[in-house]
Amino acid sequence: MPVELVTYVVQNLVAEPGAVEISAEQDDRGVRIEIRCAADDAGRVIGRGGRVINSLRTLARAAADGRQRVEVNLIE
Amino acid sequence: MAERDLDRYLEGLGIDVDDEGTKDEPMLHDVSEDEVDVFEDAEILDMETALGTYGIGGVIPDDLDPRERTETFLVHVLLDLDATYTVDVIDRGDEILAEISGGDAGRLIGKGGRTLAALEFLSNAVVNKGDADPIRVVIDVGGYKRRRDERLRQTAMRAAARVRKSGEAVELEPMSAAERRIVHMAIAEEADVVTESTGEGRARRVVVSPAD
Numbered sequence: 001m002p003v004e005l006v007t008y009v010v011q012n013l014v015a016e017p018g019a020v021e022i023s024a025e026q027d028d029r030g031v032r033i034e035i036r037c038a039a040d041d042a043g044r045v046i047g048r049g050g051r052v053i054n055s056l057r058t059l060a061r062a063a064a065d066g067r068q069r070v071e072v073n074l075i076e
Numbered sequence: 077m078a079e080r081d082l083d084r085y086l087e088g089l090g091i092d093v094d095d096e097g098t099k100d101e102p103m104l105h106d107v108s109e110d111e112v113d114v115f116e117d118a119e120i121l122d123m124e125t126a127l128g129t130y131g132i133g134g135v136i137p138d139d140l141d142p143r144e145r146t147e148t149f150l151v152h153v154l155l156d157l158d159a160t161y162t163v164d165v166i167d168r169g170d171e172i173l174a175e176i177s178g179g180d181a182g183r184l185i186g187k188g189g190r191t192l193a194a195l196e197f198l199s200n201a202v203v204n205k206g207d208a209d210p211i212r213v214v215i216d217v218g219g220y221k222r223r224r225d226e227r228l229r230q231t232a233m234r235a236a237a238r239v240r241k242s243g244e245a246v247e248l249e250p251m252s253a254a255e256r257r258i259v260h261m262a263i264a265e266e267a268d269v270v271t272e273s274t275g276e277g278r279a280r281r282v283v284v285s286p287a288d
Contacts, residue, residue, distance in 0.1 A: 008152055012136055012205070047151070059195055062184065
């Protein structure tokens with residue numbers, strides 16, 4: 001499932017896994033996943049040119065059922 | 077993930093599957109109303125023990141080598157995607173090669189290979205986290221990349237033949253960096269034609285020209 005997947009990947013990307021908080025909001029159109037992490041880890045979650053967070057979005061969509069929408073954002 | 081592969085994965089983490097003593101016990105039994113709370117508490121405790129001790133659902137242990145890190149990461153991610161994938165990870169010295177089979181290959185490859193590219197990119201980021209001497213992690217799904225690379229080499233060779241015949245440069249379709257690399261490498265072996273990349277971002281493409 002997308003939330004578990006995002007949680008696992010983010011925890012293994014950052015220097016401070018203990019500071020990672022993932023929240024998810026489900027509505028009829030899909031799921032909105034919000035990532036919170038230590039300030040120093042924000043760059044690791046976003047990546048150069050947004051490549052890490054965009055890859056997370058792509059993978060989270062593959063983990064979702066059918067056509068449900070998946071949004072993944074880092075809250076700073 | 078097949079049960080056999082999950083067993084192998086757990087064994088890799090030092091969890092002796094057969095000694096758990098749970099295999100012969102019935103998985104389900106009738107639970108009376110007043111038993112429920114105790115039962116649920118027990119489940120949560122077990123999961124927390126697993127999380128803390130084996131890094132399941134949490135952070136990959138520090139003492140694993142790159143091959144083990146790759147395997148641990150992929151087994152976990154693949155379980156979240158579809159329980160029927162299996163993965164074989166080998167250390168080839170200069171790179172880690174992970175071959176994924178079973179399950180819905182198309183779902184993991186994605187449109188234009190984008191999901192696979194995302195998985196590969198994140199695997200590299202996680203496996204090489206904080207490592208001064210990174211090793212490349214290469215992932216294939218059901219032979220997809222092998223076939224794609226072969227197709228790209230054929231495209232490159234056809235372009236080279238056209239350039240030779242006409243004496244004029246041929247521009248190929250826009251490609252990803254990985255795809256352009258295959259084309260450059262295929263044509264580098266040819267003496268009479270050369271390649272270069274042109275354009276920016278998604279429009280970046282290879283131009284094949286006659287060698288001077």
